[in-house]
Amino acid sequence: MAAAEPTEATQQHVYPPPAALAKDAHVKSLDEYKAMYAESIDNPEKFFGEMARSNFYWEKPFDSVGPVYNFDMTKGPIKIDWFQGGKTNICYNALDKHVAEGHGDEVAILWEGNSPDEQSRHTYAEMLDSVKKFANVLKKKGVGKGDTVTLYMPMVVELAVACLACARIGAVHSVVFGGFSPEAIRGRLADAQSKVIVTCDAVMRGAKPVELKTQVDKTLELGSKASGDGSAECVQSVVVFRRLQGECPMVDGRDTWWHDEMDAVSAECDCEWMDSEAPLFMLYTSGSTGTPKGILHTTAGYMLGAWASFKYTFDYKPGEVFWCTADIGWITGHSYIVYGPLLARATSVMFEGVPTFPDAGRCWAICEKHKVNQFYTAPTAVRALMKAGDEYVTKHDRSSLRILGSVGEPINPEAWRWYHNVVGEGRCPIVDTYWQTETGSFMITPLPGATPLKPGSATFPFFGVQPVILDENGNELEGEASGFLAIKKPWPSASRSCYGDHARFENVYYSMFKGYYVAGDGCRRDADGYFWITGRVDDVINVSGHRMGTAEVESALVLHPSCSEAAVVGMPHEIKGAGIYCYVVLKDGETASDDLAKALKAVVRKEIGPIATPDAIQFSEGLPKTRSGKIMRRILRKLAENPGIDMEEFGDISTLADPSIVKNLKEGAMKLAGK
Numbered sequence: 001m002a003a004a005e006p007t008e009a010t011q012q013h014v015y016p017p018p019a020a021l022a023k024d025a026h027v028k029s030l031d032e033y034k035a036m037y038a039e040s041i042d043n044p045e046k047f048f049g050e051m052a053r054s055n056f057y058w059e060k061p062f063d064s065v066g067p068v069y070n071f072d073m074t075k076g077p078i079k080i081d082w083f084q085g086g087k088t089n090i091c092y093n094a095l096d097k098h099v100a101e102g103h104g105d106e107v108a109i110l111w112e113g114n115s116p117d118e119q120s121r122h123t124y125a126e127m128l129d130s131v132k133k134f135a136n137v138l139k140k141k142g143v144g145k146g147d148t149v150t151l152y153m154p155m156v157v158e159l160a161v162a163c164l165a166c167a168r169i170g171a172v173h174s175v176v177f178g179g180f181s182p183e184a185i186r187g188r189l190a191d192a193q194s195k196v197i198v199t200c201d202a203v204m205r206g207a208k209p210v211e212l213k214t215q216v217d218k219t220l221e222l223g224s225k226a227s228g229d230g231s232a233e234c235v236q237s238v239v240v241f242r243r244l245q246g247e248c249p250m251v252d253g254r255d256t257w258w259h260d261e262m263d264a265v266s267a268e269c270d271c272e273w274m275d276s277e278a279p280l281f282m283l284y285t286s287g288s289t290g291t292p293k294g295i296l297h298t299t300a301g302y303m304l305g306a307w308a309s310f311k312y313t314f315d316y317k318p319g320e321v322f323w324c325t326a327d328i329g330w331i332t333g334h335s336y337i338v339y340g341p342l343l344a345r346a347t348s349v350m351f352e353g354v355p356t357f358p359d360a361g362r363c364w365a366i367c368e369k370h371k372v373n374q375f376y377t378a379p380t381a382v383r384a385l386m387k388a389g390d391e392y393v394t395k396h397d398r399s400s401l402r403i404l405g406s407v408g409e410p411i412n413p414e415a416w417r418w419y420h421n422v423v424g425e426g427r428c429p430i431v432d433t434y435w436q437t438e439t440g441s442f443m444i445t446p447l448p449g450a451t452p453l454k455p456g457s458a459t460f461p462f463f464g465v466q467p468v469i470l471d472e473n474g475n476e477l478e479g480e481a482s483g484f485l486a487i488k489k490p491w492p493s494a495s496r497s498c499y500g501d502h503a504r505f506e507n508v509y510y511s512m513f514k515g516y517y518v519a520g521d522g523c524r525r526d527a528d529g530y531f532w533i534t535g536r537v538d539d540v541i542n543v544s545g546h547r548m549g550t551a552e553v554e555s556a557l558v559l560h561p562s563c564s565e566a567a568v569v570g571m572p573h574e575i576k577g578a579g580i581y582c583y584v585v586l587k588d589g590e591t592a593s594d595d596l597a598k599a600l601k602a603v604v605r606k607e608i609g610p611i612a613t614p615d616a617i618q619f620s621e622g623l624p625k626t627r628s629g630k631i632m633r634r635i636l637r638k639l640a641e642n643p644g645i646d647m648e649e650f651g652d653i654s655t656l657a658d659p660s661i662v663k664n665l666k667e668g669a670m671k672l673a674g675k
Helices: 008-013 019-023 030-042 044-055 090-100 124-140 157-169 182-192 212-225 258-263 299-313 331-343 362-370 379-388 413-423 502-509 550-557 594-607 633-641 660-673
Strands: 068-070 079-081 107-112 119-123 148-151 172-175 196-200 203-205 208-210 237-241 255-257 279-285 293-298 321-324 347-351 374-377 403-406 430-432 467-470 481-487 521-525 531-536 540-543 546-549 563-573 577-586 616-620
Touching: 030 044, 044 299, 090 124, 090 157, 090 299, 090 331, 107 124, 107 157, 119 124, 124 157, 124 258, 148 157, 148 182, 157 172, 157 279, 157 331, 172 182, 182 212, 182 279, 182 293, 196 212, 212 237, 237 258, 255 258, 279 299, 279 331, 293 299, 293 502, 299 331, 321 331, 321 362, 331 347, 347 362, 362 374, 379 413, 379 563, 403 413, 413 430, 467 521, 481 531, 531 550, 540 563, 540 577, 546 550, 550 563, 550 577, 550 594, 563 633, 577 594, 577 633, 594 616, 616 660, 633 660
Parallel strands: 107 347, 148 172, 148 196, 172 279, 196 237, 237 255, 321 347, 321 374, 374 403, 403 430, 577 616
Antiparallel strands: 068 079, 107 119, 203 208, 279 293, 467 481, 481 521, 521 531, 540 546, 563 577
């Protein structure tokens, strides 16, 4: 892949790297990026070997870098193997190494609670002490190398401690987002066969209490009543961290308090030295069938990927303060709260609350308080904060901010520009990162000192990542093109399997096109070589033979000043094959009308062309989102296809932040269809 300089024709849409930032950046120019990228592809043995040797401790040095791999199912099982023969431990490299080198008094985590008056500081030495103790707690519970531990906790520092304690003794952690229902937890527990759950009594999320321990109790009651598959009877111990001071039911012989356990163990615990390919953690992600997949990541390759992508993408320098607003229940929190920053000896903010509590200025108040240098959040949060108004941003000092980041979905250009101009005062590059649970770390991303930015584009691939665009027959397309995004060769942090089900892993990611990793995303590459993610392949609508990315239509809709948010899916059309169905959430104070629907259609026609004109626009007060903010598009697709669908046919909607929204959407769809 040759990254081109932006052409003159597109120059007005390009934001060059700030000269002052580029001067001292880890990667200082597009030419330097191109040279490093080429070496990472052509000579991974040298590029990644030097990186791994100079930045990590190896109890047994690796014999070769590799990768040794097979991406073609017709030639045998899918296999990925990096750093052959090596032994290391990611916890040692994230904590012990820094303390041994004299950095134990440096702050690892600045914790911000749900309320602005709740905060704490945790040094590397303090983190190491806590991790050693909790590792001993787990060992006392019978947890050893290769065992799984389920962590169902809020955003407290103890969750990071528990992750690292598992890694220290070679146990595999499975973090389950602290908003999932008992049914969802049970499925993940049963699949992982965890002997121990670590949880919390309760937590405040904004003004609302969430009783996590009660959810765990319900999960285990379900398990005890179940037989065969789906049972959670594997659980022998529940360790409960006390966050609030209310009543908390405890089961004798099974449940113990975190603080009691920590008081009863030693602060000495040696690391287990792990093979490079030893399992590190699993993280469940939704499958197209609705059955979660336990995506498995291993030790050395993931360690290098998380560290390198953190250092270079955020241009992190010692002494800076980094803040990722994600939850550790998702891959973003694993890689850019727990592992990446700690491996890089960073100081980072961990945030328990929500961005709009007690008001929409909370994020910017934290940035001002801690003099945050890199701020990394999701487009959903950016749009919500943009909707609240500029005054919440501008009343806080943001002069410390150097780099802004976006994660989770393509960020629409209007939100990008607001983020850049208002939050970043026009001086902070935005790293719009494309990656997935399965990839472990960034795949396509700008480097802030090197990459000219185009709003909405993820720009160019990260080191070691070789993306191609395929047509429907699996042919690689050159130059300006649209099609399926695929990866030709393994990168270090690639997932290795689905826990306990390698056949599923192969069928989901490697069966569509032999010899390629394909995760189901559509992509466009422009004349300058920039990559634009157009949405999931199943979110690409074939309108009269033209492939229309739903993300593109959504970005056009939100350009209208009345539109706060939009979600687009395909609908049956007897002439065109597929039509475009749009769900639109209006800004506060705006009123739905036929004239507004016509105006929204006109915006799409103007931005994309007549072929993209929406066939239906349904106004709604909200969209069906999971608690992490992800839109559950299968619900929207089913409604667009059949407004009269029975509620039971939507399946499990318990993971939605507001399940009642589905009934309201159904009523709106029926009304729009005239039924």
